[in-house]
Amino acid sequence: MRVYVGIDDTDSKRSMCTTYVGAVALRRAESLGARRLDHPWLVRLNPNCPYKTRGNAAVCLPLEVDPSVFGDVWRAVIETVEELADLESGADPGVVAFGEDARPGLRRFYFRAVREIVELEEAMELVRTFAIAHWGYGEMRGLIGATAAAGAVKETLSTFELLAYRTREMWGKERLVDPESVKEMDRAYRGVTFDNYDYEKGEVRVTPHTPCPVLLGIRSVRADVLTGALTLLRVNEPIEFFEVYRTNQATDIHYVERQVQSVRPLESVVVRGLVAGRPRVIPGGHVLLEVSDGTGEITVAAYEPTGEFRRVVERLEVGDEVAVYGAVKPKPEGLTLNLEKLEVIRLRDVYAERAPRCQDCGRAMKSVGSGKGYRCKGCGRVDPNATKVRVRVEREVREGVYEVAVSARRHLVRPLWLQASSGSDACAV
Numbered sequence: 192m193r194v195y196v197g198i199d200d201t202d203s204k205r206s207m208c209t210t211y212v213g214a215v216a217l218r219r220a221e222s223l224g225a226r227r228l229d230h231p232w233l234v235r236l237n238p239n240c241p242y243k244t245r246g247n248a249a250v251c252l253p254l255e256v257d258p259s260v261f262g263d264v265w266r267a268v269i270e271t272v273e274e275l276a277d278l279e280s281g282a283d284p285g286v287v288a289f290g291e292d293a294r295p296g297l298r299r300f301y302f303r304a305v306r307e308i309v310e311l312e313e314a315m316e317l318v319r320t321f322a323i324a325h326w327g328y329g330e331m332r333g334l335i336g337a338t339a340a341a342g343a344v345k346e347t348l349s350t351f352e353l354l355a356y357r358t359r360e361m362w363g364k365e366r367l368v369d370p371e372s373v374k375e376m377d378r379a380y381r382g383v384t385f386d387n388y389d390y391e392k393g394e395v396r397v398t399p400h401t402p403c404p405v406l407l408g409i410r411s412v413r414a415d416v417l418t419g420a421l422t423l424l425r426v427n428e429p430i431e432f433f434e435v436y437r438t439n440q441a442t443d444i445h446y447v448e449r450q451v452q453s454v455r456p457l458e459s460v461v462v463r464g465l466v467a468g469r470p471r472v473i474p475g476g477h478v479l480l481e482v483s484d485g486t487g488e489i490t491v492a493a494y495e496p497t498g499e500f501r502r503v504v505e506r507l508e509v510g511d512e513v514a515v516y517g518a519v520k521p522k523p524e525g526l527t528l529n530l531e532k533l534e535v536i537r538l539r540d541v542y543a544e545r546a547p548r549c550q551d552c553g554r555a556m557k558s559v560g561s562g563k564g565y566r567c568k569g570c571g572r573v574d575p576n577a578t579k580v581r582v583r584v585e586r587e588v589r590e591g592v593y594e595v596a597v598s599a600r601r602h603l604v605r606p607l608w609l610q611a612s613s614g615s616d617a618c619a620v
């Protein structure tokens with residue numbers, strides 16, 4: 192029988208990683224006779240979820256299991272979660288198994304868990320109706336992500352990530368990966384792997400900064416290149432094992448199109464409208480501006496970590512037509528959209544008033560006083576009827592799509608080069 196085992200909320204801010212728990216459980220399940228139907232799935236859920244630990248990732252293990260050994264496989268998975276989950280630090284893990292026939296009934300819940308805040312009771316309803324088995328600890332909040340991961344729509348899982356894990360004695364210590372080798376690997380696999388290195392900030396991106404078991408992760412659009420990419424990295428510590436996951440990272444599926452009036456907090460939205468207030472730089476180097484679409488006005492923020500991206504935001508003018516992509520956060524001053532991506536759809540013509548040029552010699556003229564005309568700075572000619580002229584100012588920004596620095600990019604956001612190379616996004620439901 193085909194079984195989709197969802198696992199979530201095994202980690203805390205302090206330690207562990209659900210992908211590690213899933214990968215260990217997968218190995219134990221295989222030793223009991225379960226076979227992989229696919230790569231394990233690393234499923235990113237709503238990045239704005241207030242309960243998330245870090246990346247809000249859940250795992251699904253798609254398995255072919257003989258019904259006679261399902262009980263053993265299930266127990267092995269639960270034992271793995273009990274053994275590895277950080278239960279003392281507030282993890283509320285959930286594990287659930289669904290059959291193939293239940294998956295269509297989970298589809299809508301998956302998209303909602305990526306785009307909205309869903310309640311535990313909604314997951315419990317699906318678990319009670321469709322699950323083959325389920326297990327939870329504490330408040331069992333993990334059943335939300337576990338159910339969503341098991342219901343993930345495969346067409347949205349269009350990228351891959353190789354995750355290499357550290358041996359236990361290295362957990363919490365500095366990761367020993369040679370940064371130069373990361374750049375070499377990035378050059379060798381450009382156009383296939385992505386987000387390996389932030390050249391704008393000179394920062395390695397394959398290694399996380401958390402005390403979890405993950406040594407490094409390499410993202411790609413193809414699964415078959417990942418082990419080759421790994422061999423190019425000079426890693427000066429043992430690798431316990433690695434696993435290649437199929438993921439919904441870098442797909443933009445978290446965005447929903449919204450008018451300003453219907454924007455809700457903790458969603459990731461796309462709003463099209465006009466720049467309604469001049470961009471302003473606030474202490475810390477953050478850039479804020481207002482965007483209006485006729486139904487309302489929303490504050491849009493490009494924070495300092497977004498890098499050079501802010502220079503584009505800063506150069507927008509009132510009346511420019513834009514599409515802003517980002518997470519909606521409730522702030523004391525109202526809802527704020529934290530920019531992840533910006534499309535400059537149409538730049539308004541901007542004019543400035545300048546002194547006229549002399550009709551005789553072509554040089555600049557200077558006002559001789561209000562309403563008294565202009566005198567040429569070159570030949571001295573006075574023209575009492577000359578007035579200021581309106582000239583179009585060259586804009587310092589171009590129409591197009593802009594993205595934040597690699598190091599500020601969230602897991603679900605599609606990099607621009609990938610968007611360009613693969614046509615439309617995977618957003619269709």
Ligand SMILES: [Zn+2]
Pocket residue numbers: 549550551552553554567568569570571572
């Ligand atoms: Zn002149």
